[in-house]
Amino acid sequence: xxxxxxxxxxxxxxxxxxxxxxxxxxxxxxxxxxxxxxxxxxxxxxxxxxxxxxxxxxxxxxxxxxxxxxxxxxxxxxxxxxxxxxxxxxxxxxxxxxxxxxxxxxxxxxxxxxxxxxxxxxxxxxxxxxxxxxxx
Numbered sequence: 001x002x003x004x005x006x007x008x009x010x011x012x013x014x015x016x017x018x019x020x021x022x023x024x025x026x027x028x029x030x031x032x033x034x035x036x037x038x039x040x041x042x043x044x045x046x047x048x049x050x051x052x053x054x055x056x057x058x059x060x061x062x063x064x065x066x067x068x069x070x071x072x073x074x075x076x077x078x079x080x081x082x083x084x085x086x087x088x089x090x091x092x093x094x095x096x097x098x099x100x101x102x103x104x105x106x107x108x109x110x111x112x113x114x115x116x117x118x119x120x121x122x123x124x125x126x127x128x129x130x131x132x133x134x135x136x
Contacts, residue, residue: 004087004096007104016088019081021128029077035070039063093133111135 008014026033042063045051051059076099084097094106112135119129 002085003083003102004085004094007094007096007106008089009091012089012091014087014089018086020084021126023126023128025077025081028080029074032070032073032077035066035073039066039070042066107133107135 004017005014042059046056046059046063079099080097083099085095087094087096090109092106092108093112094104096102096104112133114134116132116134117129118132123129
């Protein structure tokens with residue numbers, strides 16, 4: 001049972017459950033992706049140019065650090081992405097985020113006055129945007 005399901009009251013049923021667009025995952029893990037690309041490039045350069053000796057050891061340590069950081073940061077980004085969830089029920093709108101410490105925001109559907117959707121050109125092309133829910 002997901003954490004967000006434990007927040008539902010009796011008689012409350014989920015209507016729509018969503019995560020943010022996958023572009024957010026890519027944006028939040030950009031440094032991890034760059035570190036993994038850097039580790040691959042350092043490995044390629046050290047093998048291609050036949051580096052040996054102290055420089056080989058230094059490049060090996062740097063490659064290992066970049067690789068471990070890249071994998072750890074990417075896995076953490078995936079955990080954060082999977083633990084941020086939006087749920088619309090028959091009574092309210094719920095937003096939950098956080099891997100270890102959870103933050104929950106909910107708004108009763110009766111209290112929502114307006115919703116503003118902003119989409120850029122790329123947002124319209126790839127199906128994402130910013131939705132601002134305005135409450136009383």
